[in-house]
Amino acid sequence: xxxxxxxxxxxVATVLAGCSSALGDSKTGTTTSGAVRIGxxxxxxxxxxxxxxxxxxxxxxxxxxHGGELGGHKVSLDAADEGAGPQTGxxxxxxxxxxxxxxxxxxxxxxxxxxxxRSTFIEAKVPLLxxxxxxxxxTSPASPYIWRTSFDNGTVNAAMGxxxxxxAAGKSVYLLAxxxxxxxxxxxxxKKAFAAAGGKVAGERYSPFGTTQDFQPYLSAAQQSxxxxxxxxxxxxxxVAFVKQYKAFGLSGRLPLYxxxxxxxxGVLQAEGDxxxxxxxxxxxxxxxxxxxxHAFVSAYVAAYGKAPSTYSxxxxxxxxxxxKALASASGTSGxxxxxxxxxxxxxxxxxxAWHFDADHDPVQAYYLxxxxxxxxxxxxxxxxxxxx
Ligand code: BEZ
Numbered sequence: 093x094x095x096x097x098x099x100x101x102x103x104v105a106t107v108l109a110g111c112s113s114a115l116g117d118s119k120t121g122t123t124t125s126g127a128v129r130i131g132x133x134x135x136x137x138x139x140x141x142x143x144x145x146x147x148x149x150x151x152x153x154x155x156x157x158h159g160g161e162l163g164g165h166k167v168s169l170d171a172a173d174e175g176a177g178p179q180t181g182x183x184x185x186x187x188x189x190x191x192x193x194x195x196x197x198x199x200x201x202x203x204x205x206x207x208x209x210r211s212t213f214i215e216a217k218v219p220l221l222x223x224x225x226x227x228x229x230x231t232s233p234a235s236p237y238i239w240r241t242s243f244d245n246g247t248v249n250a251a252m253g254x255x256x257x258x259x260a261a262g263k264s265v266y267l268l269a270x271x272x273x274x275x276x277x278x279x280x281x282x283k284k285a286f287a288a289a290g291g292k293v294a295g296e297r298y299s300p301f302g303t304t305q306d307f308q309p310y311l312s313a314a315q316q317s318x319x320x321x322x323x324x325x326x327x328x329x330x331x332v333a334f335v336k337q338y339k340a341f342g343l344s345g346r347l348p349l350y351x352x353x354x355x356x357x358x359g360v361l362q363a364e365g366d367x368x369x370x371x372x373x374x375x376x377x378x379x380x381x382x383x384x385x386x387h388a389f390v391s392a393y394v395a396a397y398g399k400a401p402s403t404y405s406x407x408x409x410x411x412x413x414x415x416x417k418a419l420a421s422a423s424g425t426s427g428x429x430x431x432x433x434x435x436x437x438x439x440x441x442x443x444x445x446a447w448h449f450d451a452d453h454d455p456v457q458a459y460y461l462x463x464x465x466x467x468x469x470x471x472x473x474x475x476x477x478x479x480x481x
Contacts, residue, residue: 121195163419253285
């Protein structure tokens with residue numbers, strides 16, 4: 093099936109990218125033409141580069157649907173490359189805040205980057221709307237300058253704990269993840285809920301993040317442990333390699349594979365191909381959600397970019413919606429003005445379903461059980477149930 097790009101979205105994105113060097117007033121976070129400067133901090137390289145692309149598309153789609161404005165202000169977008177970790181992400185955040193003089197920043201995929209840039213935003217009084225990274229400690233204690241439109245690593249995995257314990261029926265499960273903040277926290281959140289539901293862990297291993305190409309030693313350890321199933325957190329390029337090797341190693345069909353939704357989310361699912369069939373995951377979104385709001389969002393996204401949206405697209409589309417509401421009621425366009433307005437944004441009508449911020453500025457939202465199926469020749473994350481969040 094071929095898709096026709098939506099010219100409006102492409103045009104807005106080009107215009108915004110062209111504005112990134114505009115000079116202006118760093119106190120009000122505006123350019124000389126009065127546009128409010130917003131930073132987009134996303135990976136354009138490394139394991140999570142594809143996630144960054146989906147996030148940029150989500151933000152630009154919201155802008156194109158709202159005449160290039162947020163809260164009645166024209167927007168000038170400054171993009172910076174988060175790269176593969178804190179070594180690149182921390183200086184990129186500092187550039188947006190100190191050099192470009194943005195009023196707010198949206199993005200950040202990697203938990204280690206998010207933890208590394210937290211104080212930069214609090215000290216500069218510039219709001220950071222994290223539209224992916226799930227680091228548990230990021231939003232606690234709550235800061236007026238740190239908000240998250242995605243999930244926290246513990247909660248998104250806890251949602252799967254009881255289900256996997258029930259499916260395993262007294263047998264044990266093996267746990268795998270990359271060795272960095274998010275990998276440890278995602279498995280930690282799952283383990284807590286899994287143990288509370290009577291689940292037994294056969295063992296766990298953490299692969300070096302960003303450099304592991306060969307997952308065979310980890311798959312072999314899972315097989316030899318006697319586990320009846322595997323629960324794994326991997327995302328982006330690592331998810332593709334892991335799921336394909338899971339099948340090649342002969343574990344598909346023998347040890348059911350579960351995980352948080354990142355394992356089969358976005359472009360990685362088509363890259364995984366048949367190896368992903370039957371994988372069950374938990375997440376706050378699937379582009380298969382059967383609601384009018386989601387159908388309209390998916391149609392607009394496909395028309396604009398020629399591919400289906402992911403949770404990364406939605407999380408960043410929603411961050412634009414949050415900024416739209418905050419700027420509409422703010423007394424000015426500075427970071428402090430936006431931060432003062434953020435507590436009043438209320439409910440966000442999202443493609444994932446309506447959600448609102450909790451006291452720590454994390455989303456209160458529904459979680460869905462998804463299963464990879466072949467839907468007329470296309471692999472999709474079919475929604476097969478809801479999970480307790
Ligand atoms: C994280 O580092 O928090 C993360 C990265 C990719 C997907 C989900 C979480």
